[in-house]
């Protein structure tokens with residue numbers, strides 16, 4: 147990892163997800179704005195009532211030449227920031243205030259600690275990390291509406307099915323919604339046939355779960371691709387082959403420590419560019435709806451600047 151670089155900072159945009167952290171992020175966003183102003187930084191508020199409008203306003207603020215974009219929320223809000231900042235020189239400041247804060251945590255950023263997060267932002271040290279984006283056959287960005295980039299993990303198997311199910315429910319909020327979705331989907335789920343192309347090499351396999359990790363964890367502390375490295379220019383492609391529901395339930399708790407990778411049904415490969423194809427799956431990335439498979443994804447090395455503490459633990 148290269149040492150973070152200090153940058154000048156006078157004017158930042160802030161986007162708060164008022165729904166994050168079961169609604170607690172709204173007040174934490176106000177506090178963040180106050181602390182930034184108290185530090186002598188001009189703050190442009192691009193918070194919106196809808197995520198789509200917030201994404202547009204954040205992208206416009208980046209295009210207008212602000213010194214940094216600050217997002218307040220969980221991994222979904224980080225994803226919105228990644229989509230505004232990746233491929234630009236504008237760094238992303240993260241105030242982790244969601245129910246899932248995997249990207250902030252794995253980058254060594256403060257979590258649920260507003261003063262420390264603001265201090266990290268005003269410290270203005272930038273670390274450039276890899277981000278992944280979807281590309282078409284010609285290697286161009288896109289196609290599709292919504293998020294094009296992700297920084298953490300993209301899922302395209304049972305975990306994506308669970309996300310899609312939970313996404314359709316307005317209630318309950320937070321982790322309980324995912325637990326209920328797992329309980330609903332698990333008894334019905336059958337392994338799917340996948341065609342996975344890794345840097346041009348075809349891999350036909352059957353899988354319960356497929357995850358592409360630029361970062362190591364998702365879902366609030368599940369280290370699904372525990373060795374994924376934000377600096378290596380590669381995606382860790384994890385596949386869980388066909389196993390019984392009972393066996394899956396036995397292996398599942400190990401994901402919190404990342405020790406599931408030694409299970410004989412788990413395979414991990416690495417690639418810069420991955421094409422993922424199966425029937426009937428909508429992929430999720432950084433916890434957000436990313437789009438239906440098939441999809442081609444590539445890592446763009448060092449394409450995202452993140453504001454980090456000057457000394458990274």
Ligand SMILES: Nc1ncnc2c1ncn2[C@@H]1O[C@H](COP(=O)(O)OP(=O)(O)OP(=O)(O)O)[C@@H](O)[C@H]1O
Nearest residue numbers: 166167194195196197219220221222223244245246
């Ligand atoms: N006004 C808004 N601005 C940004 N995101 C919003 C807004 N309203 C709703 N959202 C939704 O919030 C979700 C992201 O939530 P985020 O990850 O930031 O917080 P969280 O508390 O960790 O979320 P979750 O409830 O999914 O665990 C996105 O799916 C997004 O569509």
